Amino acid sequence: MPLRPDTVEMLARARADLRMGVPVVLFNGGRAALVLAAETLSPERLAQVQALEGVPVLAITARRAETLKTAAYDGDLARIVLPDDATLAWVHGVADPADDLKMPMKGPFLAMRDGAADLSRAALQLVKSARLLPAALLLDVPATFATDNNLTPIDLTKTADALTATSPLSEVISARLPLSVSEAGRLHIFRPEDGGEEHYAVEIGQPDRAKPVLTRLHSACFTGDLLGSLKCDCGPQLRAALAMMGDEGHGVLLYLNQEGRGIGLANKMRAYSLQDQGFDTVEANHRLGFEDDERDFLIGANILKQMGFSQVRLLTNNPKKVEMMQGAGLTVTERVPLKVGHTAHNAGYLKTKADKSGHLL
Ligand SMILES: Nc1nc2c(ncn2[C@@H]2O[C@H](COP(=O)(O)OP(=O)(O)OP(=O)(O)O)[C@@H](O)[C@H]2O)c(=O)[nH]1
């Protein structure tokens, strides 16, 4: 392997840059665009972009555009022309719904209809995968711009697939971990090749690989799993799943670091803040510019296959998880309901999930 970073490694570098507010440059064919994440944009860098030649655009998802009542001419996204006098507060106001209710009259916005949206689309995928608000400032620049300014260049002709693909994972280590539910516990650590977060598998007992294994795909919920939040049912689900595996003597619990249905804890807290303003869990995600569920469910399936499992009895109330597992080539012999932790605080949340996301109550 050459010493030069490959496309996947360049993407990881670009994510780190964007999280720190450093621009990156996206290329496609003969075009190049300077990209900055709206969330981490500084006033100095905004001023520098405004001093360059050309018209900067702020790319937002169609979900965010819907809330801002602006047309998404590109289908899944809108490219809003940055007004000449735009301030950092203007950029943040478009990207972040926190003060939508206080300032309902944002706009009017001028959305671009002409020109290709591929660079904007890739920029949004990149900032989303960096767990930032899905909004990016773009400006067309000459091809030499990345080299001249020592910025990370991303060539979409080589990386477009890697931007959306599920990264392969490999097991780093596993060790015995006696648990209160079973002394025969073992924790496996899986690391993705794209520099993303590690995921964990808790194996209880020694499940027979030739038989369906009692399985839980648990998405990380810091607030519910660790803090005992009453807003969701995650903590009780986590503990009930482990207890069932302990009772049966075997099972596998995957603890997937996809906090907030894949939007990250900071964005989940933004969603909670919107929920305090009266929006439900799905509406809050949409106002932020995200889909209801941004998780990559293939990660769990890949880990199970690597561990040698092909048949599962899946502990879930979410029919989409069952579909995904089957789509990924695993046989779900049974869906085992997991109804615990219902409180007065999370009744509305659970009802919304049943009404809008198809969960079985
Ligand atoms: N974005 C967002 N994420 C949330 C919210 N409440 C909980 N979560 C996250 O949702 C994930 C849990 O997903 P759920 O939809 O409860 O459950 P599920 O895993 O899809 O389905 P089950 O298998 O039936 O539990 C965790 O990653 C939580 O952090 C919320 O209001 N907004």
Ligand SMILES: [Zn+2]
């Ligand atoms: Zn939760």
